Amino acid sequence: MTPVMFPLVVGLVLAVPLTVDDVTVVELRATVNDMTPEQRVARAHERIDSLPEADLSRPVHVAREGADMLILVGDEFVFGLTGGDGFADEAALEAGSRAAANKLHDALALRVARARPDAILESVGLALIGTLLFALGLILLVRAWGLLSRRLVAVNVDMKRIAIGPLIRNALRRILFALLWALALLLGYLWLTFVLTRFSFTRGWGEALGANLLSLVIRAGRSFAGALPGLAMVAVVVVATRFLTRVFDAVFDAVERGRLTVRGLYPETLKATRRLVTVGTWLFAAIISWPYIPGSDTEAFKGMSVLLGLMLTVGSSGVVNQALSGFVLVYTRALSPGDWVKVGDVEGRVRELGVLSVKVLTPNNREVTIPNAVLVANPIANFDRGVDGDGASVSIVVTLGYDAPWRRIHELLLETARQVDVVREKPRPFVRQSALGNWFVEYELVAHIVENANVDDARSALHAKAQDVFAASELELMTPDVLDVRRHRS
Known part of the structure; x- marks a missing residue:
């Protein structure tokens, strides 16, 4: 089978490779006797394909004819080379001719070897072995998927009483599924390349697949090598930022434990300040690192930046308002x-x-x-900010008539406070007369309760105890409604 030749442009001259069984023997450039390089290559293939099978094993040698060199298989002329084929002088022409003869000899020897029945059987056997290895690789990938799927069931993460384990499991499952599919496709590509290169009539396709993969790997390697300086700079920025945040954490920890005093830092604002400083530091690091990230200057990155900015501008006004209010x-x-x-x-x-x-x-x-x-x-x-460290304050209001001695009322209300367990002894409860009505006096008892006590429960306990204390003293608590009813009855 004669492969198709694609001309190569060398300077201003078209170079057409002469390929025999996927071995490039030489490149022809000159027009000889009105024959273009393409025609010379086609004529050489015709002569090679017409050689008897017995002649394929004969030696390939070089003969000079004037200023040109002839390549012969045995006594059969195959093609000739001239100085116009890219050779600067006679020495270069002679050396190039001998190299072409050696390559042609290797290509013909390979053709003979492939035509032997044992070579074909060997190629079939190697293809079967490659197929078995490919099938084994697919089986291993399927088993790995099953094992990883069972492991993912154990993932269970709770955040603020919200179970996010299923979300993480689904995300990891999809990522692993995509990775395993990529590995399966890569194995299939390698298997197809290996099998095609085992047979002479498909070797060209297999070598083309291998060359494409190799070219892709080389380009990826070059891109990675070109990105190394930028990645190194990003790594330096990340390490420096991590070190800086640890320094800030040490300062905040010292302030929290009381070993260090910083003006403007309070226990209530320490946590928020720590978050702001940490987020601000990492944002600053991201801004510095952005130009060094591989591909940051591409249109894709620019478009993504514009999209994210638009989304934040349009959709985050309410969120920003709530966040700023939280900082306030x-x-x-x-x-x-x-x-x-x-x-x-x-x-x-x-x-x-x-x-x-x-x-x-x-x-x-x-x-x-x-x-x-x-x-x-x-x-x-x-209610907890009345006096620093004194706990929440609660108050109850009672009303009694003017005939009740006010000093006695004060004593009974203070006794009420003393009999309620959640009321603190210090600061001491106190009573004040908050209003003088037409028919009654309004007394207010103010007391501080212990930390974490329920204000409503404490107020309810004070009300209940006040009724008991005043009932035991035979003093009746009055309200405007009760007083009005009694006046009408009398």
Whole structure:
């Protein structure tokens, strides 16, 4: 079978390779006796294909004819070479002719060897072995997929009471599936290349596949080698940033443990400040590293940057508003986890202070989520911030008539506070007369409760104990409604 020749451009001269059984013997460039290089190559193939099988094993030698060199198989002329075929002088022409003769000898010897029955059987055997190895590789990939799938079942990750294990499992499953398919396709490519190169009539296709794969590997290697300086710079930036964040973490840990005092850093803002500094440091590192990332100057990267910027601009206005409101809450220290607060109609203990919202646990054991922007726009009553370190304060109001001695009322209310377990001894509870009505006096008892005590439960306990104490003292608590009813009865 005569392969198709593709001319090569060398300078301004077309070079046509003479290939015999996938072995490039020589490249012809000159036009001789009105025969173009393509015609000379075709004529050489005709002469080679017309050689008897017995002549294929005869020696190939070189003969001179004037200024040209002749290549002969035995006594049969095959093709000739001239100085116009790219040889600078006679010495170069002679050396090139001998090299072409040696290559032609090797190609003819290979043709003879492939034509032997034992060579064909050997090629078939090697192809079968390659096929078995390919099948074994596919079986191993299938078993690896089954093993990894069973391992993925054990993945179980919870984040803020949200099970994200299934999401991670699905993502890993798809990534592994794609990788295994890529390996299977690569094995199939290698198997096809190996099998095609075992037989003379398909060797050209197999070698072309192998050359394409080799070219791809070489290009990838060159690209990787060219990207090494940029990757090294990115690695240096990452290592330096990691070291810097560890230094910042050490400073924040020292401040948190009280070994270091930094003006402007408070326990309530320490966690948020740590996050801001860490995120800001890594963002700065990303900006520095961006030009050194391979492919960062391509149109694909630029388009992706524009798309991400547009998505953030259009879709994140509400998120940014909530996040900024969260920073306002943190740095004004309006509330912190564990505080008992009241915002509008919602009253309870702060359970979580998040980036976008605050979770409050009400006395009815219901969790209410309040967006940060709502908290910033409304007054916040914090019952734990009255006196530093003294716990939340609660108050109850009772009314009695003017005939009841007010000093006695003060004593009974203070006794009420002493009999409630969650009321702290220090600071001491106190009583004040908050109003003088037409028919009664309004007394207010203010007390501080222990840490983490429920404000509503403490207020309820004070109300119940006040009724017991005043009933034991034979003093009746009055309200405007009760007083009005008694006046009408009398």
